[in-house]
Ligand SMILES: [Zn+2]
Ligand SMILES: [Zn+2]
């Protein structure tokens with residue numbers, strides 16, 4: 001190929017973002033092509049909508065496939081360029097006065113033919129510079145793909161952490177109201193304890209907010225350093241063959257380090273402080289054996305309303321449809337105050353509280369979560385979370401161990417949950433007005449079934 005043809009050929013294979021020969025070329029909806037890394041970085045910077053950097057045409061497809069034909073052509077173009085360049089920049093072996101045209105991967109060095117036959121290289125594999133460089137580019141691209149994926153995962157966790165901070169702050173305000181309600185309703189003489197309790201909450205919440213803030217900051221830095229590394233690798237891939245080969249070892253080591261960074265989400269948990277005399281008070285309203293109707297089989301709870309609601313924690317609420325033990329009261333309460341306790345000790349996943357109606361068929365127990373006051377415990381990725389329904393709300397408090405007390409204050413339109421062993425309030429549905437009968441409800445989910 002003469003040099004004019006080569007130049008025209010190469011111009012056609014130039015990415016308009018980096019002005020280099022295409023690297024892992026992708027073609028977008030408008031027909032224009034770019035290096036995948038250039039486009040990823042460009043789109044990341046300007047977010048949605050994704051438009052073509054050349055013609056501004058909107059691109060809808062989120063996952064871009066490599067344009068294989070173009071990739072083969074760029075390989076040829078780089079080879080032609082390399083043949084041209086190597087001749088002019090060839091490194092000559094001083095011992096043998098021959099061109100160093102081979103790359104030794106084990107030693108990361110360039111060798112001439114006779115050097116490559118020395119005994120110390122006997123067990124190595126040596127390949128022509130251009131082929132070795134193209135193989136390294138492929139290796140880099142693979143690394144870059146996983147770096148980018150990691151960066152995206154980091155972004156996802158970062159968004160969740162930011163959302164969590166927001167919901168946690170909102171929750172603290174609500175928790176204050178729960179505590180005030182608890183003391184005001186039954187312990188008017190415990191003003192001092194209430195005050196201490198609120199102060200402790202304020203202090204603990206402040207510490208957790210700080211942790212969340214620091215974590216968001218740390219993750220933002222990690223995300224940025226991953227992006228920076230991606231950018232460096234992109235630049236590296238565009239370097240001439242010999243330069244690329246000699247820098248390879250360091251770069252791969254650097255990306256290995258980046259892969260070891262693991263984002264650690266904060267799990268905010270407020271302490272539930274004991275309330276003096278709470279148990280005696282609750283015992284005045286004690287009812288035994290409230291759960292009279294039971295069933296054990298493969299049930300799938302109709303979680304539709306919980307799942308479709310705004311999920312402040314970003315956690316999946318998918319019910320696995322495994323074996324569950326479900327129990328509820330035959331009788332419904334329509335007035336008064338009632339307290340009962342339930343033991344959930346061996347279980348990670350459970351639901352308990354009160355609900356209006358329970359409709360059962362062979363395999364489905366349907367609960368309308370709009371007319372239910374329930375506390376859920378769920379284990380996701382080794383982390384427990386507690387939440388209530390209508391609207392779905394994460395309760396950022398320590399998980400109760402053992403017995404849980406349920407207090408239905410029908411007349412005041414309130415439902416509260418207590419950690420019996422700690423003598424503390426887990427959470428409350430604050431006063432509203434009930435206009436329908438409410439039945440006690442319990443569901444213990446697999447894997448631990450009695
Ligand atoms: Zn480019
Ligand atoms: Zn375009």
Ligand SMILES: [Zn+2]
Nearest residue numbers: 093096112115
């Ligand atoms: Zn030599």
Ligand SMILES: [Zn+2]
Nearest residue numbers: 104107121124
């Ligand atoms: Zn060697």
